[in-house]
Amino acid sequence: MSTPPGAPVPDGPPAGTFHLAVALEGAGAHPAAWREPGSPARELVTPGYWAGLVAEAERGLLDFVTFEDALGPPPSSPTGPDGRTDRVRGRLDAVLTAARVAPLTRHIGLLPTVVATHTEPFHVSKAIATLDYVSGGRAGLLVTVSGRPDEARHFGRRTFPRGPADSPDGLGSALRAELLDEAADHVEVVRRLWDSWEDDAEIRDVASGRFVDRGKLHHIGFEGRHFSVKGPSITPRPPQGQPLVGASARVGAPPRLLAEAVDLVFLAPRDTEEVRTLTDGIRAARSAAGQPEGTGRVFADLVVFLDESATAATARLRRLDALAQEPYAPGTHVFAGTPARLAALLTEWHRRGPDGFRLRPGVLSHDLPAITRGLVPELRRRGALRTARPGGTFRDLLGLARPASRYAARYATTRPGRTTAP
Amino acid sequence: MSTPNRPSGPNRPDRPRKQIHLAAHFPGVNNTTVWSDPAAGSHIEFSSFAHFARTAERAKFDFIFLAEGLRLREQGGRIYDLDVVGRPDTFTVLAALAAVTERIGLAGTINSTFNEPYEVARQFASLDHLSDGRAAWNVVTSWDAFTGENFRRGGFLAREDRYSRAREFLAAAHTLFDSWTGDEILADRESGAFLRDAGAGAFAHRGRHFDIAGHFDVPRSPQGRPVIFQAGDSEEGREFAASDADAVFSRHGTLTAGREFYADVKGRLARYGRTPDQLLILPAATFVLGDTDAEAVELAHEVRLAQVSGQTAIKFLEHVWNRDLSGYDPDGPLPDIDPEPGENTVALGRASVRMHRDPLTVAKEWRELAAARNLSIRELVIETTGRQTFVGSAATVADAIDSLVQQDAADGFILVPHLTPTGLDVFADTVVPLLQERGAFRTEYTGSTLRDHLGLRTPPPAAAPAAVATPAPATV
Numbered sequence: 076m077s078t079p080p081g082a083p084v085p086d087g088p089p090a091g092t093f094h095l096a097v098a099l100e101g102a103g104a105h106p107a108a109w110r111e112p113g114s115p116a117r118e119l120v121t122p123g124y125w126a127g128l129v130a131e132a133e134r135g136l137l138d139f140v141t142f143e144d145a146l147g148p149p150p151s152s153p154t155g156p157d158g159r160t161d162r163v164r165g166r167l168d169a170v171l172t173a174a175r176v177a178p179l180t181r182h183i184g185l186l187p188t189v190v191a192t193h194t195e196p197f198h199v200s201k202a203i204a205t206l207d208y209v210s211g212g213r214a215g216l217l218v219t220v221s222g223r224p225d226e227a228r229h230f231g232r233r234t235f236p237r238g239p240a241d242s243p244d245g246l247g248s249a250l251r252a253e254l255l256d257e258a259a260d261h262v263e264v265v266r267r268l269w270d271s272w273e274d275d276a277e278i279r280d281v282a283s284g285r286f287v288d289r290g291k292l293h294h295i296g297f298e299g300r301h302f303s304v305k306g307p308s309i310t311p312r313p314p315q316g317q318p319l320v321g322a323s324a325r326v327g328a329p330p331r332l333l334a335e336a337v338d339l340v341f342l343a344p345r346d347t348e349e350v351r352t353l354t355d356g357i358r359a360a361r362s363a364a365g366q367p368e369g370t371g372r373v374f375a376d377l378v379v380f381l382d383e384s385a386t387a388a389t390a391r392l393r394r395l396d397a398l399a400q401e402p403y404a405p406g407t408h409v410f411a412g413t414p415a416r417l418a419a420l421l422t423e424w425h426r427r428g429p430d431g432f433r434l435r436p437g438v439l440s441h442d443l444p445a446i447t448r449g450l451v452p453e454l455r456r457r458g459a460l461r462t463a464r465p466g467g468t469f470r471d472l473l474g475l476a477r478p479a480s481r482y483a484a485r486y487a488t489t490r491p492g493r494t495t496a497p
Numbered sequence: 498m499s500t501p502n503r504p505s506g507p508n509r510p511d512r513p514r515k516q517i518h519l520a521a522h523f524p525g526v527n528n529t530t531v532w533s534d535p536a537a538g539s540h541i542e543f544s545s546f547a548h549f550a551r552t553a554e555r556a557k558f559d560f561i562f563l564a565e566g567l568r569l570r571e572q573g574g575r576i577y578d579l580d581v582v583g584r585p586d587t588f589t590v591l592a593a594l595a596a597v598t599e600r601i602g603l604a605g606t607i608n609s610t611f612n613e614p615y616e617v618a619r620q621f622a623s624l625d626h627l628s629d630g631r632a633a634w635n636v637v638t639s640w641d642a643f644t645g646e647n648f649r650r651g652g653f654l655a656r657e658d659r660y661s662r663a664r665e666f667l668a669a670a671h672t673l674f675d676s677w678t679g680d681e682i683l684a685d686r687e688s689g690a691f692l693r694d695a696g697a698g699a700f701a702h703r704g705r706h707f708d709i710a711g712h713f714d715v716p717r718s719p720q721g722r723p724v725i726f727q728a729g730d731s732e733e734g735r736e737f738a739a740s741d742a743d744a745v746f747s748r749h750g751t752l753t754a755g756r757e758f759y760a761d762v763k764g765r766l767a768r769y770g771r772t773p774d775q776l777l778i779l780p781a782a783t784f785v786l787g788d789t790d791a792e793a794v795e796l797a798h799e800v801r802l803a804q805v806s807g808q809t810a811i812k813f814l815e816h817v818w819n820r821d822l823s824g825y826d827p828d829g830p831l832p833d834i835d836p837e838p839g840e841n842t843v844a845l846g847r848a849s850v851r852m853h854r855d856p857l858t859v860a861k862e863w864r865e866l867a868a869a870r871n872l873s874i875r876e877l878v879i880e881t882t883g884r885q886t887f888v889g890s891a892a893t894v895a896d897a898i899d900s901l902v903q904q905d906a907a908d909g910f911i912l913v914p915h916l917t918p919t920g921l922d923v924f925a926d927t928v929v930p931l932l933q934e935r936g937a938f939r940t941e942y943t944g945s946t947l948r949d950h951l952g953l954r955t956p957p958p959a960a961a962p963a964a965v966a967t968p969a970p971a972t973v
Contacts, residue, residue: 302649
């Protein structure tokens with residue numbers, strides 16, 4: 076991280092802000108996860124599989140789940156398709172999967188991945204607004220970019236050069252910067268569309284015959300380098316006003332996307348040292364970009380393999396690595412051990428800055444229940460995690476206020492225009 | 498189907514009774530939804546969609562249908578505020594409905610102009626998996642720059658190119674759906690072979706509108722492909738339906754017009770190597786039910802008055818006149834000035850405006866009608882903008898629906914209630930049992946997929962290798 080650390084956070088986030096999430100992808104984060112006994116490898120594109128995963132996460136009182144996605148099969152190298160037949164292939168659209176499980180759950184936040192590079196912000200905005208309606212205020216989205224030449228060929232509208240072989244995400248730095256900048260515009264359009272209906276635009280005034288007050292519907296008039304969008308949305312302002320937008324920090328200095336456009340930042344520390352530097356770096360970048368304190372939440376990602384003994388967990392990871400025929404190197408910290416030891420590590424890391432953690436279960440069928448039934452009780456015992464679930468929206472769960480529409484705020488001087496912490 | 502075959506209507510005593518197909522449209526944006534009724538509920542809360550879908554499923558309907566909007570309508574340069582405004586995203590709400598229903602088909606309009614085949618194919622294949630085989634796609638086209646202003650591809654199609662793009666879009670989507678044959682996933686833990694071979698999902702499509710290639714990442718879905726619907730009524734639209742659609746949504750709900758359309762479109766199938774049972778004709782239909790026919794007629798008139806307020810009548814007139822008529826009294830006579838010729842610039846984002854014939858001719862006909870029957874503007878609009886298709890007691894309506902189907906004016910109907918979300922309930926409770934008693938409508942679902950309900954076969958993958966012994970599975 077090249078950004079100088081900002082104001083240090085010596086004592087970390089206040090007590091009670093420990094947040095826990097899991098990332099859902101295929102059979103699990105490890106490429107050989109599908110080969111683990113008990114992993115339902117033939118059911119990965121069935122609704123029952125996803126409903127079961129999210130129900131388990133909700134039973135464990137986790138704050139939210141993310142649904143990983145891309146617009147092409149995942150390659151085992153970042154440079155393109157690989158012709159392998161020993162990896163999970165086949166995946167469902169993340170937004171639809173989140174919508175499918177939404178009516179079956181009541182409390183957990185649902186964040187599907189959206190690839191800003193190849194999607195229309197108008198479609199994305201109404202889809203996530205609708206997810207917010209069908210989930211009763213539990214929607215968000217995880218915005219990503221794709222510079223993969225093979226995914227671009229699926230759309231046939233733009234071409235990308237193959238990135239340098241040593242690049243961790245397969246992108247050259249100029250292209251990465253351009254795609255991230257475009258994604259920041261994408262998020263801006265999505266947000267303006269959410270605000271384009273004021274909350275009370277639907278009036279159903281029988282006397283005047285008007286269903287809406289068109290003074291409370293706004294053209295957004297976005298003009299950017301990559302696209303322009305007129306608005307307003309076709310979908311009324313969602314229950315949360317602004318569903319939460321997250322993105323992962325990959326490499327280099329935090330771009331505008333992370334510093335300004337998103338609410339949730341997912342960091343990938345490789346060790347305990349990096350937890351503080353990365354967290355401070357992103358907070359400093361957000362502060363420098365004028366984001367008021369307390370308007371975002373920072374999460375650290377870890378891949379976890381949990382067993383009753385550290386030996387068993389390590390042996391399982393080694394066994395999976397052997398099956399995959401290469402060591403597992405996901406670019407973030409990999410933890411293999413007991414739930415108690417992980418609880419100790421997370422509470423230690425939490426003191427170093429992040430508001431919470433997104434765990435990537437190595438094998439979903441094994442490690443997700445180990446999180447909900449093993450780790451969560453350990454964290455409660457340590458007083459790190461709340462013991463009951465507060466009601467309300469996903470924003471409420473993360474302690475983030477519901478913002479007023481920016482268009483309403485323009486005219487209402489008594490109302491704050493920006494999100495503020497409660 | 499377990500229901501007995503009985504002698505049919507007067508026209509065809511020689512054949513078994515046709516089975517009626519019924520579907521319901523959750524109304525979107527139009528003046529037919531009576532939002533001012535105290536019984537009208539939310540048009541956006543999920544509970545409304547869930548109620549509607551469950552009612553349709555309780556009545557054993559084939560599917561529910563959602564239309565789509567990509568830009569709010571404007572009239573006279575301002576957002577149109579008299580009708581219901583606002584709707585959810587089609588895919589997202591259908592996927593959520595899959596969780597609260599088990600059998601009912603889930604059909605949605607998705608535009609082929611402001612989307613890309615890879616993404617749409619992925620969404621429909623996902624919806625078909627997530628609903629265990631209940632997805633349907635109503636393929637529509639747009640070409641207007643007004644809608645294009647909301648999309649990064651911007652611009653728009655030349656009007657004559659819209660079906661060309663739609664056809665190629667659908668062909669590309671079919672290539673993607675067929676890129677998996679259904680037997681690729683081995684998931685053999687011992688050997689480590691997840692896929693039978695690395696070619697699963699490989700595709701290439703090159704045409705005038707799309708040049709795409711790569712690997713589709715959604716395995717073959719329970720229906721193989723979603724059911725394809727088409728809604729256009731033009732010559733090109735009819736041809737598109739005959740070549741590519743499983744069902745066509747028509748606007749011809751009367752006996753004469755319905756029979757003409759039915760015969761015309763079914764007659765086109767042979768040239769595509771298809772048989773008449775491979776395309777269903779489903780007109781949109783409204784209904785008003787009463788305890789007696791007289792009561793229903795009275796209620797239907799009240800509904801029309803609620804649907805066409807004075808303001809709404811003036812706005813409708815502006816669609817034809819293409820000029821500001823806000824100074825006119827809806828209870829007074831028609832304007833004596835002529836319509837503004839040329840492209841309609843007053844009403845934007847309305848499909849219906851494009852369907853008007855030459856405005857001068859329409860205005861002349863309307864003046865003559867108004868003069869002959871002494872109609873005010875509002876009375877004339879009520880007279881000319883349609884009326885409820887089925888009005889009467891449950892017995893009368895059941896009889897009318899059955900009769901139209903048995904006489905080949907339709908294969909069934911897509912019902913559009915004027916009340917949301919409870920407008921379908923009375924139909925489900927009173928008309929459906931009568932149709933079931935006649936043996937004209939199912940009493941239970943006999944299959945699990947939408948193709949099963951519609952009597953359509955699951956298409957084999959176009960490029961299925963001959964060596965494949967097992968067909969695409971009915972369920973995954």
